[in-house]
Amino acid sequence: MEGFMEARNLTFLFYGFTAAWAILLFYVITLARRGAQLKKDLEQVKRLFQTAPEEHRERIEESVR
Amino acid sequence: MRDRIAIALAGAAAGLLAWNLYKMFLVLPDEAMQGPIFRILFFHAPAAMVGMTGYFVALVLSILYLSSNQLRFDALAASIIEVSLVFSLINIVTGSIWARIIWGVWWTWDYRLTSQLVCILIFAAYLMLRRGIDEPTQRARLSSALCIFGCIDVVIVWKSIEWFRNLHPGPVLSIRTGGGHMDPAYERVFYWNLLALLLVGISLVLIRTRQEATAREIDSLRRLAHAQ
Amino acid sequence: MQHERLLLGEAKTPERLARPAFTLATPLRELVQAWWIARKDLAIELRTKESVNAAGAFAITILLMFSFAFDPTEAENRAYFGGLLWLVFAFAGALIFNRGFARELPNECLDALLASPLSPSSLLLGKAISIFAMLVLVEFASLLVFGVFYDVRWWRHAGPLAGVFLLATWGIAVIGAVFGALTVNLRLRELMLPILVYPVLIPLLIAATELSGTLFQNQPFSSDQLLWVRLLIVFDVVFTALAAALAETILLN
Numbered sequence: 168m169e170g171f172m173e174a175r176n177l178t179f180l181f182y183g184f185t186a187a188w189a190i191l192l193f194y195v196i197t198l199a200r201r202g203a204q205l206k207k208d209l210e211q212v213k214r215l216f217q218t219a220p221e222e223h224r225e226r227i228e229e230s231v232r
Numbered sequence: 233m234r235d236r237i238a239i240a241l242a243g244a245a246a247g248l249l250a251w252n253l254y255k256m257f258l259v260l261p262d263e264a265m266q267g268p269i270f271r272i273l274f275f276h277a278p279a280a281m282v283g284m285t286g287y288f289v290a291l292v293l294s295i296l297y298l299s300s301n302q303l304r305f306d307a308l309a310a311s312i313i314e315v316s317l318v319f320s321l322i323n324i325v326t327g328s329i330w331a332r333i334i335w336g337v338w339w340t341w342d343y344r345l346t347s348q349l350v351c352i353l354i355f356a357a358y359l360m361l362r363r364g365i366d367e368p369t370q371r372a373r374l375s376s377a378l379c380i381f382g383c384i385d386v387v388i389v390w391k392s393i394e395w396f397r398n399l400h401p402g403p404v405l406s407i408r409t410g411g412g413h414m415d416p417a418y419e420r421v422f423y424w425n426l427l428a429l430l431l432v433g434i435s436l437v438l439i440r441t442r443q444e445a446t447a448r449e450i451d452s453l454r455r456l457a458h459a460q
Numbered sequence: 461m462q463h464e465r466l467l468l469g470e471a472k473t474p475e476r477l478a479r480p481a482f483t484l485a486t487p488l489r490e491l492v493q494a495w496w497i498a499r500k501d502l503a504i505e506l507r508t509k510e511s512v513n514a515a516g517a518f519a520i521t522i523l524l525m526f527s528f529a530f531d532p533t534e535a536e537n538r539a540y541f542g543g544l545l546w547l548v549f550a551f552a553g554a555l556i557f558n559r560g561f562a563r564e565l566p567n568e569c570l571d572a573l574l575a576s577p578l579s580p581s582s583l584l585l586g587k588a589i590s591i592f593a594m595l596v597l598v599e600f601a602s603l604l605v606f607g608v609f610y611d612v613r614w615w616r617h618a619g620p621l622a623g624v625f626l627l628a629t630w631g632i633a634v635i636g637a638v639f640g641a642l643t644v645n646l647r648l649r650e651l652m653l654p655i656l657v658y659p660v661l662i663p664l665l666i667a668a669t670e671l672s673g674t675l676f677q678n679q680p681f682s683s684d685q686l687l688w689v690r691l692l693i694v695f696d697v698v699f700t701a702l703a704a705a706l707a708e709t710i711l712l713n
Contacts, residue, residue, distance in 0.1 A: 173268075175333070176267045176268050176269050179269055179329055179330075179332060180268045182329050183269070183272040183275075183276075183329040186322075186325045186326060186329060187279070187322045187325070190321055190322050190325060191318065191322065194315075194318045194436070198436070198439055198443070201443055202443055202446075205443055205446045205447055205450065206446075208450050209449065209450050209453075212450050212454050213453070215453075215454075215457045216453075216457060
C-alpha cells in the first residue's frame with residue numbers, strides 16, 4: 168500500500184511540474200506567434216508607404232522624421 | 233537593448249531554475265508527512281507571489297498613466313497583468329494537483345483558492361476589455377480605471393473570503409511565523425525559486441511590452457497612411 | 461514616436477473645462493445635481509416601467525426555477541434561502557444596470573450630459589441612485605413573493621433586514637453604475653458588463669447572504685456577523701469614493 172501511494176505521489180508530482188511548464192511554454196509560444204504576426208503587419212504597413220506616389224512620399228517622410 | 237536585457241534575464245532564470253531543480257530533486261529529502269508531492273510548493277507558492285506582486289505593480293502603473301497620460305505606462309501595465317495572469321494560472325493548476333493527493337479532491341472552496349479564482353476572473357475581464365476597444369487612449373483610460381477597481385477589490389475579496397472559509401495551510405515561511413514550520417534548507421530553495429520565477433516574469437514582461445510598442449507603432453503608421 | 465504622440469494628442473496636456481473651485485458647498489452641489497439625474501431617470505422609468513417590469517418578472521421566474529432546483533419544503537434547504545435571494549437580486553439587477561447608461565446612447569444624450577456643466581461624478585452618482593431605487597422596488601416585490609413561495613416570515617425582522625438590503629443594494633447600484641459607464645461605448649457591452657460586475661460583487665453578496673440567511677432562520681445577529689455589517693459599510697464607502705474619484709476618467713474622453 169505504501170509503495171502504491173508513493174508511486175501515485177510521484178506520478179502527481181510529475182503531472183504538477185508538467186502542468187506548470189506546459190502553461191509557461193504555451194504562453195511563450197503564444198508570445199512568439201504574436202511577435203511574428205506583428206512583424207509581418209509592420210512590414211505590410213511600411214510597404215504601404217513605398218507604393219505611395221512621389222509627392223506624397225516626401226510629405227510622409229517629413230512627418231515620420 | 234531591451235531585447236538583450238530580456239534574453240540575459242531569461243538565461244539567468246534558466247540557469248537558476250536548473251540549479252534549483254537539481255537541489256529540489258537530488259539534494260533535498262522528502263517532506264515527512266506529504267512525501268514527494270511537497271516539491272510542487274516550490275513552484276506553486278512563488279507563482280502566486282509573483283502574480284500578486286504583478287497586479288499591484290500594474291495598479292501603480294495605472295495610476296501613473298492616469299496622471300501623466302503616457303501610453304507606455306498603460307502598455308507596461310497590460311503586459312504585467314497578462315504575465316501575472318499566467319503565473320496565477322500556474323498557481324491554481326499546481327495547487328489543484330497537489331490538493332488531489334493531499335486533500336483527495338481536485339478543488340475545494342477554501343478562501344485562498346476562491347480568492348485567487350476571483351482575481352483571475354477580474355483580470356481576465358481586464359484583458360477582454362482591452363481586446364474590445366480599438367482606440368488606444370480610450371483603451372488605456374478605461375483599462376487603468378478597471379485595474380484600479382480590480383486591485384482594490386482583490387484586497388477586499390481576499391479578506392472577505394478569508395473570513396468566510398478556512399482550510400488552506402497556514403503560513404509556513406519563517407518571515408510570517410517568526411520561527412517557522414519549514415526547514416531552513418527548504419526555505420532557501422524556495423526563495424531562490426521565487427527569484428528565478430521573478431526573473432522569468434520580468435523577461436516575459438519585457439518581451440510583451442516590446443510587442444505592445446510595435447503594435448502601437450503599426451497602429452499610428454496605419455493612421456498616418458490612411459490620413460494621407 | 462513623434463507622429464504617434466501628435467496623432468493621439470499625447471504631447472499636449474488636455475484642457476479641462478473651467479470648473480468652479482472646490483468649496484464646502486461642492487458636495488452639496490454634487491448631491492443636488494445627482495438628484496436631478498436620478499429624478500430624470502426615475503420619471504422616465506415611472507412612465508415606461510421597462511426596467512422594473514423586466515427585472516421583476518425575471519426575479520420571480522428565477523425564484524420559481526430555484527424552487528425546482530432546491531425543494532423549499534425541506535428543512536435543510538432553508539439554510540440556502542439567503543444566498544438564493546441575493547443571487548436572484550444580482551441577476552435581476554444586471555437587467556437594470558445594463559440599461560443605466562445605455563438608455564442615454566440614442567440621440568446622443570450621453571454626449572449632451574457630458575458636455576453640460578454637470579460634473580461627471582454627480583452623473584455617475586445620480587445613475588447609481590436611480591439604479592438603487594429601481595432595485596429596491598424589485599427587491600421588495602420579490603421579497604413579498606419569496607415570503608409566500610418559500611414560507612419565510614421575513615417581516616418579523618423587517619428592521620435589520622431593511623438595513624442589510626439597503627446597504628447591499630447601494631453597493632450593487634454603485635458597482636453597476638461604474639461598470640455600466642465603463643462599458644457604455646463598447647460593442648460587447650452586454651457581454652462585458654456581467655463579466656466585470658459579478659467578481660467585484662462577490663464580497664458584498666457573501667455578506668448579504670450571511671446576514672439575510674441568519675435573519676430568515678429567525679436568529680439574531682451574533683457578534684461574528686457584525687463583521688459582515690462592517691464589510692458592507694466598508695465596501696459601500698470605498699467604492700462610492702472610488703466611483704466619485706474616477707468618474708471623470710471613465711466618462712470623459
